[in-house]
Amino acid sequence: MTMEAPVVLWFRRDLRLRDHAALLTASKHSKHVLALYVLDDRLLKPAGAPRTAFLLASLRELDQALSGRLLVRHGDPVQEVVAAAREIGAAAVHVTADTVPYGRTRDDAVAKALAAHGIEWVPTGSPYAVTPGRVTKPDGTPYRVFTPFHRAWTRHGWPRPAETDVSLVDWVKPGSSLHLPAADDVPLPPAGEETALDAWQAFLADGIADYAAARDRPDHAGTTRLSPYLRWGAIHPRTMLADLAGNSSEGAQALRAELCWREFHADVLWHRPETARENYDRRFDRMRYDTGKTAQEMFRQWCGGRTGYPIVDAGMRQLLAESWMHNRVRMIVASFLVKDLHLPWWWGARHFMRHLVDGDLASNQLNWQWVAGCGTDAAPYFRIFNPTTQGQKFDPQGDYVRRYVPELRDIPGKAVHTLKERPADYPAPLVDHAEERQVALQRYGAITGS
Incomplete structure (x- = not known):
């Protein structure tokens, strides 16, 4: 692969430009990067209006951050990703690895289709501080209970935030891209990476000290309210954990544990994908x-x-x-x-x-x-x-x-x-x-x- 050959960065649950491991890897392989998002009916149809509307709002914010250079397509990812890569003569498609059952199956199919055209598939990182499947018992089997998983997850640790520098990237101007309509009458928080980072910094300044007690009080504004941004990757948990490093307060410990719960459930689903629909027990x-x-x-x-x-x-x-x-x-x-x-x-x-x-x-x-x-x-x-x-x-x-x-x-x-x-x-x-x-x-x- 040469620096002259463009690459595709296929965004999924990573709608941000900071602390983006796949973007960092893509920029090291090529200066010329096409930013792509594919609207997939397999994910849109069961999502419900609020989550779909927030996704579209997040994509509009990402497109603005990219100066209007986000290519949005609608259809089967196997076809759309391959088509977008071939249109620009891409040498590779870079992604943040997906870990949910459908995402894993879809990615296997896309990687196979790309390989048939000589295009490399490059997954880097995941939406989690520790990629599901990495933390196991000494005998290699997965944890079934949160508390020992939490201890092992803490011992395992996580990488520092990826130091992405978008000034090094020449975003490829996309061809025909879908218009992203605004949602009407859907209650939504404001979308986008800047909103997520501002909310996180405000919470660190004013909310973390009381979080351990206040997070259980629905009559108080005691939670981070960052769950929609974590869901779509407008902020990475690695960013949050880095900012909490060295903070041993009760609030910081409680928030690290809450982030670990998110990672524990992702780990369970990785090992037991059937639990998306069936009883674990x-x-x-x-x-x-x-x-x-x-x-x-x-x-x-x-x-x-x-x-x-x-x-x-x-x-x-x-x-x-x-x-x-x-x-x-x-x-x-x-x-x-x-x-x-x-x-x-x-x-x-x-x-x-x-x-x-x-x-x-x-x-x-x-x-x-x-x-x-x-x-x-x-x-x-x-x-x-x-x-x-x-x-x-x-x-x-x-x-x-x-x-x-x-x-x-x-x-x-x-x-x-x-x-x-x-x-x-x-x-x-x-x-x-x-x-x-x-x-x-x-x-x-x-x-x-x-």
């Missing part, structure tokens, strides 16, 4: 869930935030209003769906993926399985969140509930969680939590023998 294939018209109606009420449990309804309405939900509340509403309503976890997982702007296959599916009890946790079936006490603990004055459930805005303080006097326009509880908790334990006991 196959004993739970025998789990009895409710079905029929009543179950479907219960699900609709849950989706619409009409369960009669204020913290659950606030979370589900936040999802519809903002295409995002606080992480503590995600666990509460998931527990309610599976353990109070006795509905399949994958119903909830699909609903989340349709509506979340940060919907990530590994994190979403495996967090749902963790709550449902069929995932990687050792004794999960005893963890049944009481929605009332969870609301009292994490939204003690009811501010979060009143923000999203207007029927309850006149209920003062913590009384919003107990509702001794229920407004006429707010529904009665769908179920009695104490009764359904016993049903859940009986059903779990039937398959676990406990």
